[in-house]
Amino acid sequence: MKNSVTTSETRLRLFEEVILPHLNAAYNLARWLTRNEYDAQDAVQEAYLRAFRFFDGYRGGDGKSWLLEIVRNTCFTFHRREKRNVTSVVFDEAAHTPAVGLPNAEEALVEAGKRTIMQKCIEGLPETFREVLVMRELEEMSYREIADVAGVPAGTVMSRLSRARKRLEECAQGRNMESDK
Amino acid sequence: MNCSNDLIEAYMDEELDPGPSASLEEHLLNCQACAEAHSRFRTQKANIRSAPYYTAPAQLERSVRDALRRAVANEAKPAASILPWRWMAIAATVLLAISVSWNIHPFPRRTVENDLVAQNILSDHIRSLIGTHLLDVPSSNQHTVKPWFNGKLDFSPDVKDFTSQGFPLIGGRLDYLMDRPVAALVYGRRQHVINVFTWPADPTLMAESHYSRNGYNAIHWSHASMTFWAVSDIAPTELAQFKNLYEK
Numbered sequence: 001m002k003n004s005v006t007t008s009e010t011r012l013r014l015f016e017e018v019i020l021p022h023l024n025a026a027y028n029l030a031r032w033l034t035r036n037e038y039d040a041q042d043a044v045q046e047a048y049l050r051a052f053r054f055f056d057g058y059r060g061g062d063g064k065s066w067l068l069e070i071v072r073n074t075c076f077t078f079h080r081r082e083k084r085n086v087t088s089v090v091f092d093e094a095a096h097t098p099a100v101g102l103p104n105a106e107e108a109l110v111e112a113g114k115r116t117i118m119q120k121c122i123e124g125l126p127e128t129f130r131e132v133l134v135m136r137e138l139e140e141m142s143y144r145e146i147a148d149v150a151g152v153p154a155g156t157v158m159s160r161l162s163r164a165r166k167r168l169e170e171c172a173q174g175r176n177m178e179s180d181k
Numbered sequence: 182m183n184c185s186n187d188l189i190e191a192y193m194d195e196e197l198d199p200g201p202s203a204s205l206e207e208h209l210l211n212c213q214a215c216a217e218a219h220s221r222f223r224t225q226k227a228n229i230r231s232a233p234y235y236t237a238p239a240q241l242e243r244s245v246r247d248a249l250r251r252a253v254a255n256e257a258k259p260a261a262s263i264l265p266w267r268w269m270a271i272a273a274t275v276l277l278a279i280s281v282s283w284n285i286h287p288f289p290r291r292t293v294e295n296d297l298v299a300q301n302i303l304s305d306h307i308r309s310l311i312g313t314h315l316l317d318v319p320s321s322n323q324h325t326v327k328p329w330f331n332g333k334l335d336f337s338p339d340v341k342d343f344t345s346q347g348f349p350l351i352g353g354r355l356d357y358l359m360d361r362p363v364a365a366l367v368y369g370r371r372q373h374v375i376n377v378f379t380w381p382a383d384p385t386l387m388a389e390s391h392y393s394r395n396g397y398n399a400i401h402w403s404h405a406s407m408t409f410w411a412v413s414d415i416a417p418t419e420l421a422q423f424k425n426l427y428e429k
Binding site for chain 1: 186187190191194195196221222225226228229230231232233234235236237238241242244245246248249250252253256347371372415416418419
């Protein structure tokens with residue numbers, strides 16, 4: 001692909017044409033990684049600005065993977081910043097804790113059903129598992145594409161996916177048993 | 182053939198070449214254990230895919246486009262900033278939209294008085310961001326900000342700094358709310374601004390309450406006979422976290 005960008009206006013138009021259409025994919029990944037809509041929006045906006053700065057380094061090809069790599073790194077930077085700055089917990093702790101001993105949480109889970117159980121279980125996965133799972137199952141990306149984004153070999157993507165699914169199965173079973181009581 | 186979960190998963194992820202894929206399909210017909218594993222994975226995949234796909238909110242595309250335009254404008258002429266009237270126009274639109282829709286959907290435990298205060302607080306927060314009057318005393322030092330209010334108010338506001346917790350004090354200003362002068366303390370959170378309004382409490386407005394409108398969140402609490410309102414466009418959880426720091 002020819003990438004001889006002359007003025008910033010042309011560069012912006014090209015960027016909007018090639019990279020902006022992946023906004024939903026960017027937001028979905030950021031939303032799953034940050035686990036809240038506010039951080040996700042901040043992360044996506046910052047990622048787009050970074051992407052625009054690095055746009056000269058984009059050599060054509062899959063714009064989605066290229067963008068998602070930046071989104072993912074931005075989310076992880078946000079998260080590290082949070083961990084450093086924050087003494088109390090930002091994330092919804094209840095969502096990441098088994099519902100044992102929380103009668104209201106149990107009732108809520110029964111009502112919300114499998115969909116919520118799966119959402120909570122995915123949110124409870126470690127980041128490295130969560131990102132590959134979201135990219136595979138919700139973005140329907142190939143191992144190769146996921147490997148590019150996560151910066152690991154395709155074999156590692158495969159084994160992380162496998163472990164993520166195993167954990168999800170255990171988590172969903174645990175949650176189902178909680179709600180069946 | 183040797184059947185394994187890895188192979189079944191790769192097959193379901195459409196990562197197998199046609200040859201291996203065909204032999205696995207054949208194997209699944211003849212091996213009950215593998216067929217069961219396959220069926221388990223298929224159910225799980227359907228469950229996982231029932232999890233939400235979060236699509237970008239409409240205003241995110243607008244704000245990304247705006248941010249990109251600004252980045253280009255800054256590249257073109259690094260010294261010049263965007264004309265202030267454009268900001269004024271944008272902010273005025275936001276203000277209008279909020280003043281129209283602020284009244285609906287009250288949260289529980291609110292009072293009519295609190296709703297009225299909340300409306301005023303939100304307008305004030307937005308006005309502070311539009312104009313030139315965010316800070317009368319720009320300082321990250323609480324020992325500079327607190328004495329500045331001496332003689333300007335009939336009370337002495339509680340000024341704290343939370344830089345180490347990610348909410349740096351930026352400064353303060355004198356403001357006028359509900360027919361009385363109040364202290365407005367300004368804090369930062371990443372690129373966001375938090376306004377904290379405080380004045381001696383009216384005993385009828387003691388209950389803690391939360392408000393959320395048009396992407397802005399406000400939280401109200403009382404402490405040591407003072408009333409506090411924190412308002413910002415950061416997440417409610419972060420605002421609550423800020424309030425907890427403040428109360429300590």
